[in-house]
Amino acid sequence: MQKVLLFFILLAFGSCSNYGSVTPRKITIGFSQCTTQDEWRKTMIQEMRRETGFHPNYEIELIITDANDDNEKQIRDIRELMRGKLDLLIVSPNEAAPLTPIVEEVYDSGVPVIVIDRRIESEKFTSYIGGDNFIIGKEAALFASQLLKGKGKVLEVTGLAGSTPALERSFGFLDGLKEFPDIKVVRTVRGAWLKERTQAILDTILYSWSDFDLIYAHNDQMAYGAFLSAKKHNLKPYIIGVDGLHTSGHGIDMVLSGNIDGTFLYPTGGDKALDLALKILDGKPYSKFNYLQTIKIDYNNARAFKLQAAQLIDQQQKIDYQRKELGTMAFLLKKKEMLFILFTIISGLLSLLVIMSVCLIFQKNKANRAIDMKRKTIQDKNERITKQRDKLIQTLRVAEEATEAKIKFFTNVSHEIRTVLSLISFPVNQLSSDGGEFSEGKLQVLKKSVGRLLNLSNEILSFRGTNYNIKCRTSNLGACIGSIVSAFEQKALEKGLVLDTRIPSELEAYFDPSVIEKVLFNLLSNAIKYTPHGGKVEVKAVVVGGTITISISDSGIGISDEELPLIFDRFYRGNSNTTSNGESGTGIGLNFTRELIQLHGGEIKVESRENMGSVFTLYLPQENGYSRRVEKVENERNGIDELQKDLIKVNNKKKLLLVEDIEELRIFMSQMLMKHYVVITAKNGVEGFELANKCHPDIIVSDILMPEKDGIALCFDLKNNPSTFLIPVILLTAMESENSYIRSFETGADGYLTKPCNETTLLARINNLIESRERLKHEYGKTLFSLKDLKTKDKGDEAFVKNCLEEIYKEISDPNFNLIHLSRAVGMSRSSLYRKIKEVTGLKAVDFMRKARLQYAAKLLINCDMTVYEIAWQSGFSDVKYFSKLFLKEFGNLPKKFKDHSRHESVLP
């Protein structure tokens, strides 16, 4: 790219330099004229200027100064010219002597000097050019002799005395007259080259003197002045002049008009002088003295000269015109050249742009190709990643679904087991506490329940628990292990195995017997299972440094090296672990075993060699060093004993709504509860909600897993219904793990009980809740809004208040929801709404609304684990301080205190 740019720059410069080769060389020529006033000098300058146009290789600057016939001025002019750095000086000195030094000085300085027309006194100049004035004088003498026919008197009018032409023309004339002795110069008048001066002098002289026959004037101007003066004095002498200018009214015309008799051509040499100057500057050969030809012009040849001169003038005019035209053309040419250069540059730049564009397009295409390739690579990668991600998502989904299915399965099965156990526990409890009899019904329930339990246990066999709480106590671990081992003695005997134990009889430790039981049961059953007939199984227990080590070793089939690292993995089912009888493990035991041991704060390790046997070793801390999941259980029963004492003392029976889908359980529970409460029953959540709205029970006890509407949905609806939200609800959950699951729904339930629940516990919970709610009502009852407190017991009024409250609760969290919105929502005019509220509740509409919000807040404070700030916002109060102030006024307590109080009084587990 840079190379292309350089090419065009050179091309542009090349064009300029071509143009430069025709550019003329610049030279400066100074021309110091003694005068420029007369026609002869003007002609000289004109010729010189014209000549400059004939040398296209030069751009000549011609600087002309006019000394005005003044020597001093001419010296100054020359100095001034020299200051401007001349290439060459042309000088026509006014007088020879005064101008000689300055001309020499210039010459000495190295600047070439051409002396023209008049000379200096030395030869210190480069070249001289001019007419031969001595010859002119001689020719003039010859012409005078012809006019005078060899005899006569001459009046000579001389040029400036100090100028060389004047001297030479005089000498030449006198020299010429030597051949004509009868012709004498009788008088000399100094005309100093000037017409007026000559005329003036002669005017004076001719008054008193006219004894002459011919006037010889050194130039035509003075000759004309003499003519005028002679004419004035009626004299008609012959008159001869010098110069012979062809221009109008001058030399030749004067001859033709008869004013003078003849003149001598004295060429100005202007053109020749310039030509000579260029030769000198070019270093071409030239002559030091260049004399110009002269010729006599008299009446006989004057006309021919005039015609020739006219032609010359014509030609010169044409030349001038052509020069002008040439100048114009040169200008146009220059312009064209400039345009050409511009065009070249622009074309160059355009070409450059085109080349650059092509290059750029090429590069862009290349880059695009690279980008496309990259994009394709990225796309491929993306596709791969997307596929992997989709696969992963799919896997996760499958895993999630599997997990969910498992959770659901365990939840359901556990619920069922609890349910069945409840069925068993209630009749058993009744039989043991009341000394009741075995009835056929009760036996049927027990029989059915056992059958159901068997089915459930079959279902659960392929699964294991996912959540386990360790419950430790200090006990004799040795005895515990011994009893477990003894359970396998019969089995070992049957299989012909030696079952050896080395366990200390007294080994006090802090442990969960059920965990030890499960773990040892699993390990021992595996050891016996995988040890062939005649083999040996040994159980040892030792205590070293606070750690109990229990090992179960066998001489069985062992585990391969490949499988050994996998045996504790979840769902791992060994391939080679097939017994001699073809039995295989369930695969669930070892992973669960390890989890239990880890939960217990211990560790399990295995060593095994194929066909040699295996050793499973458990390491357990002897004292309490277990994880936070371990609970102390020593005083587990204390709480229940306390509750036992507080059993219900109510004579005045409260209303209890029992919601349970399993008929047997519903009947049993009703029978049990009927002693203390008026029991209303419902089969599911839908029925339960309807009955709650209709009967306004004092408490609701509901199962969770039910068809149509489960306990969670029922509780949610009850707590979001203005007429039921204050009724306490107890949910019966199937298992502990389900508790957290249920709580995550934030149902707002007031209590949870795990099935199968002890009758005493259930009654205590129910009673406690009713009592605390009673206390709350007693304390806040005046202010808590209740449909029971309506001024009228009209069903329509009740529906109206309920409708209003429902509409308010729909938008409760919007602080901007006001009575205008409420009137729109219930489809009443504002005034009607105000009036009706006042009529039904005795409250102003605005107070009714505020009360509804505050009651909602109170409900949240009682039922939810939210901060006061959150509750204020939730109830439509944007200013918490204002909310607290209103709440204090309404309930006599600040929200925080109210919450603490209600919680304290409540029996929320």
Ligand code: FRU
């Ligand atoms: C002009 C002139 C001419 C004459 C010449 C002599 O100034 O007077 O008429 O021939 O100078 O130098």
